[in-house]
Amino acid sequence: MSQSKSLKLTPLDGFGRFLDALIQGDEAECALITNCALENDTSITNLYQGLFQPALYRVGELWAANRISVATEHMATAITEGLMNRIYPHLITHNHHGRKVVIATVEGELHQVGAKMAADVFEMHGWDSLYLGSGQSTATLLSVLGKTQPDMVGLSFSVFYHMDSLKNMLAQIRETYPDLPILVGGQGVDLGGNEIEEAFSNVTSISNLDLLSGVILNVDE
Numbered sequence: 001m002s003q004s005k006s007l008k009l010t011p012l013d014g015f016g017r018f019l020d021a022l023i024q025g026d027e028a029e030c031a032l033i034t035n036c037a038l039e040n041d042t043s044i045t046n047l048y049q050g051l052f053q054p055a056l057y058r059v060g061e062l063w064a065a066n067r068i069s070v071a072t073e074h075m076a077t078a079i080t081e082g083l084m085n086r087i088y089p090h091l092i093t094h095n096h097h098g099r100k101v102v103i104a105t106v107e108g109e110l111h112q113v114g115a116k117m118a119a120d121v122f123e124m125h126g127w128d129s130l131y132l133g134s135g136q137s138t139a140t141l142l143s144v145l146g147k148t149q150p151d152m153v154g155l156s157f158s159v160f161y162h163m164d165s166l167k168n169m170l171a172q173i174r175e176t177y178p179d180l181p182i183l184v185g186g187q188g189v190d191l192g193g194n195e196i197e198e199a200f201s202n203v204t205s206i207s208n209l210d211l212l213s214g215v216i217l218n219v220d221e
């Protein structure tokens with residue numbers, strides 16, 4: 001087990017150790033590295049984008065190259081989600097202003113870590129964020145929107161073949177909520193972000209958490 005307590009770790013120089021620990025299933029080591037980064041004043045956004053995200057992207061590459069199993073990929077994701085749950089108390093602010101956001105994944109999309117990160121960034125900015133996780137149908141999302149009447153909706157779109165599902169979801173939201181601002185994030189927007197912005201009004205595609213913070217700050221001004 002590690003001596004990371006005595007080290008000054010930033011996300012970048014902890015990356016190799018974190019990735020190794022993640023793949024080995026060494027949750028305790030991952031937690032130590034995460035704690036060290038937080039103790040050294042690494043921002044949560046930086047931790048998410050500088051450590052967790054690149055580690056999971058690397059896990060995806062290793063899985064695609066058949067160098068790790070699906071089980072290892074699942075384990076690495078589960079550990080990361082566990083770490084994010086532990087971090088949650090660090091990101092709660094007491095300065096809530098009453099604005100609400102609902103965050104879900106596109107129907108059919110099972111990748112949910114990025115959606116949770118986006119939900120956490122809203123919380124850090126004092127929003128009440130309702131994170132639905134993956135696996136929700138469009139009907140369920142519409143029902144939640146009806147009950148909560150949010151100021152914004154965020155959808156996570158990772159796999160490009162979910163584009164039709166995304167468009168269908170956006171069209172159905174627009175039928176009932178013609179003006180509700182919608183953010184679409186995730187790796188799918190690298191290829192399809194412009195297409196959906198052109199096809200739907202008041203839809204903004206966002207590729208990372210820094211851009212998200214910028215959008216939130218604009219709304220909050």
Ligand code: B12
Binds near residue numbers: 057063184
């Ligand atoms: C873990 C994982 C899974 C897990 C997900 C479990 C879970 N709890 O989420 C499971 C096993 C379910 C899975 C399944 C599949 N997966 Co997968 N998976 C991954 C993996 C390794 C990590 C995903 C992740 O968490 N990334 C880290 C997060 C933080 O990154 P992110 O989502 O991009 O989020 C960031 C931004 O995009 C943004 N963001 C994301 N969402 C949102 C939302 C909003 C509103 C905003 C503002 C911002 C935002 O903010 C985040 C921080 O910057 C990736 C590798 C990769 N490159 O991501 C492959 C990957 C995404 N999967 C892939 C594939 C192919 C699949 C499957 C089709 C495999 C299969 N044959 O079954 C299925 C599809 C299932 C489905 N219906 O969705 C491919 C996708 C290729 C493509 N471009 O289409 C990848 C890239 C792997 C690879 N290298 O090929 N997968």
